[in-house]
Amino acid sequence: MKAGTNMKIAQKTVYVFVLLATTMVMRLAGNHIVSVTIGNSSVLTCPIQGQISMLIWKITPKVGGLCTLVYRTDTNMTHKTNCSDNMNWTFSADLAPALEIQQVGIAQEGNYSCEVASTEGNFHTTYHLTVLAPPRLSLYCDEQGSPVCEAAAGKPPAQLSWLPESSSSTEEKCHDNGTVTVLSKFTACSTNGTNVTTCVVxxxxxxxxQSIACCSSEKTNFFLYACIICVLIITTLLAVIYCFKLHSDRLCHKTKPPEIAPIHSQQDDTMEVEPYTTYVQKENVIYNSVSDLTVRQNLPQDLCPET
Structure with missing residues (x-):
């Protein structure tokens, strides 16, 4: 048991020693961490001593292959291999050679190593370039009326907090390009009469x-409930009136008396027929008189009847 404990202590001691040694070597080698916001430019210098004969930049990005830039003083020429067009290598008489990266993107993140050979010896400097992507902030109210704060596509992930402080739930969504979207939901409304909440990124x-007011107050709830009740009352009254009118129309239809045809008396028919009869009789008398006269004129005198 004691031997096992001593073994664990020895392992931890060795681990700490290796960690300290690695940190010391990195500092002596000139390792630097540089952070740049996406879209901006970054300038990396390569310190030199004495007269240089060769300078080499070796770039190992997280995306893509190895990029090398070589400069030789004997030929006064530079050579670039597998490097992006937004990398410019500048020289100046009073300044150390500088590597400028214009409009830095996430693809440029990685290690940049500078190796120099001069009359004073060989020098090595390494930069670890970290690209920062500021998140896109949006604040809105969800269907339950709770404030939701979203910090989209940030690198590294953003830290979200609320004012006033209260309980909240947070979730993260990682993207393929290394950015992270953080979503925080404010789960409690203020009870001191103010419903304005502030999301701090x-x-x-x-x-x-950014601030927003989502949770409804008691007055707002009362007004909402009152509107709902009024709508229900009006709808009920309209339904009752419609039913009453429909029932009344049915009763009136059932109690309507049958239509009675008008009664014509025989006397009326006789009065309507008598003028026509008299007219016909007069016509007949006139016709008979005319006929007798015509016959007498056409007969011979011997055959004429005696009058």
Missing amino acids: SHPAGNWS
């Missing part, structure tokens, strides 16, 4: 805050 590229 902390990020290495900057800090932001």
Whole structure:
């Protein structure tokens, strides 16, 4: 048991010693961490001593293959292999050679190593370039009326907090390009009469805050309930009136008396027929008189009847 404990202590001691040694070597080798916001430019210098004969930049990005830039003083020429067009290598008489990266993108993140051979010896400097992507902040109210704060596509992930402080739930969504979207939901409304909440976003590229009012107050709830009740009452009254009118129309239809045809008396028919009869009789008398006269004129005198 004691031997096992001593073994664990020895392992931890060796681990700490290796860690300290690695940190010391990195400092002596001139390792530096450089952070740049996406879209900006970054300049990396390569310190030299004495007269240089050769300078080499070796770039190992997280995306893509190895990029090398070589300069030789004997030929006064530079050579670039597998490097992007936004990398410019400049020289100046009073300044150390500088590597400028214009409009830095996430693809440029990685290690940049500078090796120099001069009359004073060989020198080595390494930069670890970290690209910062500021998140896109949005603040809105969800369907339940709770404030939701979203810091989209940030690198590294943003830190979200609320004012006033209260309980909240946070979730993260990682993207293929290395950025992370952080979503925080404010789960409690203020009870002191103020419903304004503020989302505070902390990020290495900057800090932001935005406020919103989502949770409804008691007065708003009362007004909403009153409107709902009024709508229900009006709907009920209209339904009752419609049913009453429909029932009344049915009763009136059932109690309507049958239509009675008008009664014509025989006397009326006789009065309507008598003028026509008299007219016909007169016509007949006239016709008979005319006929007798015509016959007498056409007969011979011998055959004419005696009058």
